[in-house]
Amino acid sequence: MNDHYPALLIISPLLLAFIVSAMAWIRKGLCYPLAVVGSGLSAWFSVQLFATVLQKGTVDYRLGGWEAPWGIGYHVDTLNGMVLMVVSVLAFINLVATRKTVAAEFPEKEGAFYTLYLLFIVGLVGMTVTGDLFNLYVLLEVASLTSYSLIALGGGRAPLASLNYLYMGTIGGCFYLLGVGYLYIMTGSLNMADVASLLPAIYSSSAVWVAFTFCLVGVGVKMAFFPLHVWLPNAYSFAPSAVGSLIAPLMTKVMVYVMIRLMISVFSIDFTFSILKIGDPMVWLSTLAIVMGATLALAQKNLKRMFCYIIVSEIGYMVGGAWLGNASGMTGAMLHILNDALMTISLFLAAGNIYYRINGLEIAQLQGLFHRMPVTMACFVATGLSIIGVPPTCGFFSKWYLITGALEAGQYGFVGALLFSSLVNVILFFRVIEVSYYGDMQHAHGHGSPSEARAEAPAIMLVPLLILSAGLVVIGIYTGTIVNTVIDPVIPAALAR
Amino acid sequence: MSDLIPIIVAKYNYWLYIVLMMIGLYAMIAKNNLIKKLVGMNIFQTSIILFYVSMGCKRGGAGIPIIQHGPDAGHHVIDLANYVNPLPHVLMLTAIVVSVSTFGVAVALAIRIYQRYKTLEEDEILARLRSK
Amino acid sequence: MKTAGLIIVILAGAILLYATQDFPPWGAPDSPASTHVSPRYLQKSMEETAVPNVVTSVLADYRGFDTMFETSVIFCAGIGCFALLRIFRKKPEDRYYRHIATEITLHIKGGRIPEKSSEFERIDALWTPYDLIIKTVCRILVPFIQLFALYVIAHGHHSPGGGFQGGVILGASMILIAISYNMRTAIARISEKTDNLLMATGVFIYAGIGTLCLILGANFLDYSGLSTILFSGPIMARSHGIFGVEIGVGITVMAVMISIYNNLASEGKQDEGL
């Protein structure tokens, strides 16, 4: 059993997805419990796998029993393990937390919804765990196809946003496939480790850098990196709230992970930084992404859209950190995958709770929310502090690593952008807090209507949010341990010089 | 001139796949009709499939990748030059399936959009959204 | 938009074109793509899996894991189309009936005649008079198409084809019925519930065979582990495993094609089609 964790991680949600979709026609009531079982098993196996990796080092798994370049191999190191755990555990928490909104929004299509949900988890987990370039493409399409359908379930403008996402996403996927094709024609292999060992002989070939560029652009579209981010705000803000809090935190982070994996495991650090020399332009683009994301977030009047632009600027943090070309920057980027996933899901779950009670997310509608939903708003404030980067929340530490890395690399523009975005985040969150805390003071007289009374979200939605907010602080406190045990082993030696 | 022909013959397939890819990508970006974009997307995807299949093929009498075997169940030496490379074919079977799946979902989305806006022209939809 | 698009496209094309100069010539037998990984498949496919069609053996065995997700992708598309389009609202709507003896067409607003009536038959809103030739030809053709599809699935080991192609042809035969008769006739053959259950069953067979291997002590999808329950050697077990998997793929693909067509052509009402 122990040896099979990497496979079980994938097949437990996969098999249950099929069972759920059949159950939708036989006994509808069983769909949700089975989905919880599938997602929970996946989360449990990922925790076990991560523990195994921490104890015994990297885990390899051969699917179909064929050795690596011929068959498909899984390769799990600590970075994989961490991202796997984040993805499957957060997906599980979200599944529990959004039960009521799903039941309210799609009463007839619950079975289809949970099937797509589980398949989306399969896609993300598979992308993270795989060691094969083409397998990654197939799983990318599983995750994308399910996310198009899930987003379009939102009604209203959602189908249009989803179709635009589909066009952009397909261009991204095809560019990635082209890049893999260029690698395959030059090396004849699809396995990441095998390609990495064959590439040094042909680093000078133009096909290799073209392959890298196309992979990067493809992944960049999927992660909504700055000039390619246009699909994100519409897609995520028109999605149903249960879907927004699933896709927004996970999809983009996994794509950042894929980018880092391509940089350090397929094309080596030597190639990406010394031969290609696109580190500086990438950092400048990230700087622009951060500044533009923060500025556009200021212009938004809707809470969810504001979060979407915050995501765009956070992607800039991670991409910029990864391309700084030193160990601190890379550490910051990897750490920020974990932190940002947590922060984004808390934000979207808080927004989901608010929407559940007041049926709207315009900032002007939030008046007096502190009195009506104190717990939700407390969690919201904690998350906001983490995004701003106030110690001891985890957001502070990743930002610290990023700024250290930028100073080491002499990228003062990037430092400036990070500080600017923190400042903007202060304004953004205090604007929301001001409206929701003080907003009703002048109208308070004679407003003793029942709507002003306490109307907190149900406990099942509140407890996951509380756990996540506590997690933000706990991870902040244990940052040192995480960096030493999880991230340091995977930082390539070439970066640490 | 005579030495150009071998170069052209050696590479033209790759060049023409790029032309096809450019047609598809241009249609995806510049066309206004949502279904036309979809056609562009399909052309784009098939051009990539063409690229992969092209890199699998071998000149000089290589045949389809099905091992010919006699009554002795094929325990003879297999001459690689007789068979084309099967791996790109396998990958592209998957890619075709992905492309038809994406096509199906996209068409479903287009029908949903038409139900709501009664048009498939992107600028008309945007104008309608703005006027609200 | 047009000029911006043109610039992007030309840029991408130029970069790709530039990179082709380092490619090995087209069709060169000594290119890395043909010499590094793939020779093993050609040389060992017969020995290791007893499948002469190398594409099938690589598809379903060496890279069987990809194929499982390929099937999942098509399953996603089926579920996605269902979730996006299917409308369950049961509000009374206008229906058209035809009295068979007199060929008088009735338009009934918000009501219905019992479906099983022998005097009346229901017709589509956009109804054209029956075309006897098309209906007869299609009815005669369908069994042959289905037989061919089963052959394609079953003979995938030795000739081009396999679960995916066969499944598409099977699905196409049902779509042909839906087009030449009407959608209700096709749904009477395979109901929506059956279709959705088949969709899940097919992929479940695929993943289930993989899990069975895992339970029997081999790695996931390592069909040689099946040899203990198939009473055959590990190589024949691989061959049988590939066959089982192909059947699963065929079932899913057929069901998904029917489901997508029905949902698209009837806008999710599963009622009146093309």
Added chain:
Amino acid sequence: MIWQLDLAILTLVIVTAIAAISVKDLLGCAILFGAYSFLMCLLWAIMAAVDVAFTEASVGAGVSTVFFVAAVFRTTRRTRD
């Protein structure tokens, strides 16, 4: 593989691709797209990729076209470009 035949079909493929994206009628576009897929399938058959050609014949030229026509039937034939 006969490269002259390959080149001829490839040219036809490109012509049908341009026609498919420039014709001003979506039903015509659907049929041209079917023709495009079928020519593509021929091309792959020439390159000895029989399985891919078989799949493209059944999927691209067959079922995709049906989906396309169904979509046009449920939406509109009108297009401005």
